[in-house]
Amino acid sequence: MNLSRKLTVDDLLAELKRNDRRSQEQLYKLLASKMLGVCMRYAKDTFEAEDMLQSGFVKVFKKIGEFRGDGSLEGWIRRIMVNTAIEIYRKNQRMLNVVEIDEVYDAPQTTFDLNGLEAKDLLKLIQQLSAGYKLVFNLYAIEGYSHKEIGEQLGITEGSSKSQLSRARAILKEKLIKMEGTKYVNHVG
Numbered sequence: 001m002n003l004s005r006k007l008t009v010d011d012l013l014a015e016l017k018r019n020d021r022r023s024q025e026q027l028y029k030l031l032a033s034k035m036l037g038v039c040m041r042y043a044k045d046t047f048e049a050e051d052m053l054q055s056g057f058v059k060v061f062k063k064i065g066e067f068r069g070d071g072s073l074e075g076w077i078r079r080i081m082v083n084t085a086i087e088i089y090r091k092n093q094r095m096l097n098v099v100e101i102d103e104v105y106d107a108p109q110t111t112f113d114l115n116g117l118e119a120k121d122l123l124k125l126i127q128q129l130s131a132g133y134k135l136v137f138n139l140y141a142i143e144g145y146s147h148k149e150i151g152e153q154l155g156i157t158e159g160s161s162k163s164q165l166s167r168a169r170a171i172l173k174e175k176l177i178k179m180e181g182t183k184y185v186n187h188v189g
Helices: 009-017 021-042 046-066 073-091 119-127 131-142 147-154 158-180
Strands: 110-112 185-188
Touching (some): 009 021, 021 073, 021 119, 021 131, 046 073, 073 147, 119 158, 131 147, 131 158
Antiparallel strands (some): 110 185
């Protein structure tokens, strides 16, 4: 492979499908930091996130022949990273702290003015959630999975997924209020 020329995605894919080590290294260097960010949202710490990243890229290189090009390569890799995080979660046999939907009551809704909140601060708060809450919150709020899909992925009911999300949001709201007092509270209704 000629590294002096700029590779197109199609060129890179062709090289990757031939298990070209330089192309694998190039793809890793190109996307590792972004994908580590994805893994960090699901991991309990940096070491676990790095393990997820490595396992994820091993799967990417093994399954690159299955990439059909329906979406972007980066999106396909991101999905593998999320699925790897779910697998590691299951393998570690962490118990979801499930709250039955009947226990989730209609609390007054509060909206927040998050203009002063940095993304890194919000990510830190999400990291502090228990593993089950964090997993459901990330899958729903960030990755865009439906409660049905989350239930199927995690082996829980759709209602349990909804209750996990509700509790995660309530905990995040409490943490935001504690972090900034009532600075972020804009309206209670």
